Amino acid sequence: MLDASDLAVLATCPARADAPPHCSLMAYALDAERRHLLLTTPQDSRKYANLMENPRVSLLVDTRQVHAREAVQALTVSAVLADTPPEAAAGLRARFLARHPRLTEFASRPDTALIRLRLTAFQLLDGVEHAQYVSLV
Structure with a gap:
């Protein structure tokens, strides 16, 4: 499902317990090892500030663009912000582009950050009641 789509809803949340989650529609790409998602965002955005405070995120990818409503699947992805090695940054940005x-x-603006998220878990919802969960950690 991650290969079939290139858009996800990203949910970030600041570290404060009373702060609400923030959702953003994001373009993404998988890295070559299929262990990380690559995103770009302005460094002055709310999602970037939230990621700097709280590195844990959730993303939602679904099949509503290609399936009838009765057959829609939704994939919730749990991930954590990962460092981007400086020597890998150009290659990862090229893969995203x-x-x-x-x-x-x-993505080429100086204030646009390349975000690398390490995948940690998946929950696939197939219909209203059928869910499968897989943890990668």
């Missing part, structure tokens, strides 16, 4: 060439100008 190969999937999203329309974002080249945006």
Whole structure:
């Protein structure tokens, strides 16, 4: 499902217990090892500030664009912010842009950060009642 789509809803939350979650529609790409999701965001965005405070996130990917409502599947992905090795940054940005060439100008701005999220768990919802959970940690 992650290969079939390239958009997800990203949920971030600041570290404060009373702060509400923040959701953002995001373009993403998988890294070559399929262990990380790659995203881009302005460094002055709320989601970036939330990630700097609280590295745990959740993403939602679904099949509503390709399936009838009765057959929609939804994948909840748990992930954690991962460091991007400086020597890998250019290659990861190129991989992201190969999937999203329309974002080249945006992703090339000096204030746009490349975000690398390490996948930690998946929950697949198939219909209303059928759920499967897999932890990677």
